[in-house]
Amino acid sequence: MSESSTSDESGPLLGPADIRELAAALGVRPTKQRGQNFVIDANTVRRIVRTAEVRPDDVVVEVGPGLGSLTLGLLEAADRVTAVEIDEVLAAALPATVAARMPGRADHFALVHQDAMQVTELPGAAPTALVANLPYNVAVPVLLHMLATFPTIDRTLVMVQAEVADRLAARPGNKVYGVPSVKANWYAEVKRAGSIGRNVFWPAPNVDSGLVSLVRRAAPPETTATRDEVFAVVDAAFAQRRKTLRAALSGWAGSAAAAEAALVAAGVSPQARGEALTVEEFARIAEHKGSGGAPGIRQAKGGAA
Numbered sequence: 001m002s003e004s005s006t007s008d009e010s011g012p013l014l015g016p017a018d019i020r021e022l023a024a025a026l027g028v029r030p031t032k033q034r035g036q037n038f039v040i041d042a043n044t045v046r047r048i049v050r051t052a053e054v055r056p057d058d059v060v061v062e063v064g065p066g067l068g069s070l071t072l073g074l075l076e077a078a079d080r081v082t083a084v085e086i087d088e089v090l091a092a093a094l095p096a097t098v099a100a101r102m103p104g105r106a107d108h109f110a111l112v113h114q115d116a117m118q119v120t121e122l123p124g125a126a127p128t129a130l131v132a133n134l135p136y137n138v139a140v141p142v143l144l145h146m147l148a149t150f151p152t153i154d155r156t157l158v159m160v161q162a163e164v165a166d167r168l169a170a171r172p173g174n175k176v177y178g179v180p181s182v183k184a185n186w187y188a189e190v191k192r193a194g195s196i197g198r199n200v201f202w203p204a205p206n207v208d209s210g211l212v213s214l215v216r217r218a219a220p221p222e223t224t225a226t227r228d229e230v231f232a233v234v235d236a237a238f239a240q241r242r243k244t245l246r247a248a249l250s251g252w253a254g255s256a257a258a259a260e261a262a263l264v265a266a267g268v269s270p271q272a273r274g275e276a277l278t279v280e281e282f283a284r285i286a287e288h289k290g291s292g293g294a295p296g297i298r299q300a301k302g303g304a305a
Helices: 016-026 042-051 069-077 088-101 103-108 136-149 162-169 179-187 227-239 256-265 279-287 297-301
Strands: 059-063 080-085 109-113 129-133 155-161 188-196 209-216
Touching (some): 016 088, 042 129, 042 155, 042 188, 042 209, 069 088, 069 103, 069 129, 080 088, 088 103, 103 109, 129 136, 136 155, 136 162, 136 179, 155 188, 162 179, 162 188, 179 188, 179 209, 227 279
Parallel strands (some): 059 129, 080 109
Antiparallel strands (some): 155 209
């Protein structure tokens, strides 16, 4: 390891020279296919950890650790860090990087070599926080999967493409409000938490990045519909987002008339569009599928997921 690896500026964290040296030693070339853009700036790493409000008692899960830039920053602040990495070469190298850079913290680190979308359990204590630089091409599905699979995750901070960050944090009525906005809001209070420039990555992406903070709701929106039933309405509403809900939900409900009946029963205008609705309103619509507005039917749907 070069002398730059232990510079006062980055300490145990990885700087630009360290990242390139590690990548060269491993024969790693970042691929667009996996959305790999490695953070090379220690100050950005510490800013992410600080913004995530990582606490000394936190058990943090990180998705897509890459060469370990953020991993090391998280290990400085959290009790334990579990990293989920799909890339075989990167997964094999990361424990050695942690051991070399932070030998006193190596036993507080665990690695899961798996596709994050397939992860259903993690070693050790249940995670309390999710902090990740998510690959742009799978950011939303990975985020939603982790929130659904690990209900103990109370706080999340993800770095994603700026456009995706805007969509996740959008409110009803915003032109970019859509499926990611509603589904993320099912689980958490969502807000933009900052912007990240391109020059802190290697290779530099063609887009800016944004930080998104998600703080888990005490409970999902109160509804007798299941999460899957609510999400089915959301998917249908935005599949044809320019259409009125009466038209957009006709396939979901079975007919335009049935869609209108469900909307009226839910107190939503059939002429409204999906981008105007809150997650609670989508939940009310889901409760009335097939009811024609008849009383008592909504209780048959079962509890919320």
